[in-house]
Amino acid sequence: MAKVKYYYDSETLSYQKIEQKKGRRLGIVFLGIVGTFLAGFVLLVIYLNIPLIETPKEKALKRELENMQLQYGMLNKKMDQIQDVLSNVEDRDNNIYRLYFEANPIPEEQRKAGFGGINRYRNLEGFENSKLITETNKRMDILSKQIVVQSKSLDEIAVLAKEKENLLASIPAIQPVKNENLKRIASGYGWRSDPFTKVRKFHYGMDFSAPRGTPIYATGNGRIERADNRSTGYGNHIRIDHGYGYTSLYAHLYKYNVRVGQRVKRGDVIGFVGSTGRSEAPHLHYEIFKDEDRINPINFYYGNLSPEEFDEVLEKSQQENQSLD
Structure with missing residues (x-):
């Protein structure tokens, strides 16, 4: 009340x-x-x-969030730069390195494949910047995979390069007798007149006429497979296994300068010109085998002859004359 x-x-x-x-x-x-x-x-x-109305803590969190967005933006720009460099390396890898070493190029889908299966980015969902964070992580994972693929490819290229280096060093590539020591190229690869029977028969090597004792050089890296006189007609002869299916034969030697099993390099003196076996005069009979088939040695002198010298050797080797063995 x-x-x-x-x-x-x-x-x-x-x-x-x-x-x-x-x-x-x-x-x-x-x-x-x-x-x-x-x-x-x-x-x-x-x-x-x-x-x-922001509290000091909220202001600090906001600044931290803005800084994070800035850092992610900078990270994406760096990944763009890395992607450009990597794309350039991939292009050279496929179109230069692998082409040169006769290796198959790596398919684009293999280089840039994503990640299938379960959602590996589920724990990044549900936040204000989830899309930015998720996309950045995806790019990082794909870029990392591309780098791994490219790294393995370059490892393979390094092996191929080493193998190529070994191959080039092993294939017979020089004349077994130096030009200054030659009297003449007596006979080449092809049909020739036998010096003893005078019957026309196929001559499977090249005859280099030179004085007795003239040094004979290994035409490529390899291992001495034979150094004996137990092969009919060749007399003292040497066979070098160069690997990759190549073998070179040096016949009618005066004496050896190597032993069976020894490793030799191109240019090493392996023996000396003689006239042993079925031979009419001091000379070197030289043959090359590829996968056990005899092939024309004229194609294997590119390592120490000028174009003019090669043309002269080619002309003389094609003359159908009498062989010396």
Whole structure:
């Protein structure tokens, strides 16, 4: 119940009861309602703007997030640069290195294959920057795989290069007798007249006429397979196994300068010109075998003859004359 209030009337010298007017009461009620509404509106505005009001911790997290986005952006730019360099290496690998060494190029789909199966990036989902982080990780994984593929390819190229180096060093490639020691090229590969029977028969090597004792050189790297006189007609002879299906034969030697099983290099002196076996005069009979078939030695002098010298040797080797063995 509301308290009754009085005031002192000096004229009547008595206390009079204060009567509240009805309109005044309504005004107070109205002001109360308006005040409540305004207070609620202010509180609502404050509530709606709470996200804009950042605490120091939130500001620090926001700066950290912005820095992370910047770092990821820089990382993607670096990956773009690495991708350009790697693409250039891949192009040279397929179109130069592997082509030169006669190796099959690596297919593009193998180089840039993704990762199938389960979602390996599931733990990166559900965050504000999940797409950025996921795509960056995918690029990083694919780039890493490309680098691994390219690294293995270059390892293979290195092996092929070493093998190619060995092959080039092993294939017979020089004349077994130096030009300054030659009297003449007595006979080449082809049909020739036998010096003893005078019958036309096929001559499977080349005859280099030179004085007795003239040095004979290994025409390629290899291992001495034979050094004996137990092959009909060849007399003292040497056979070098060069590998890769190649064998060279040096016949009618005066003496040896090597032993069976010895490793020799192109240019090593392996023996000396003689006239042992079925021979009419001091000379070297030289043959080359590929996969056990005799082939024309004229194609294996590119290592120490000029084009002019080779043309001269070729012309003389094609003359159908009498062989010396």
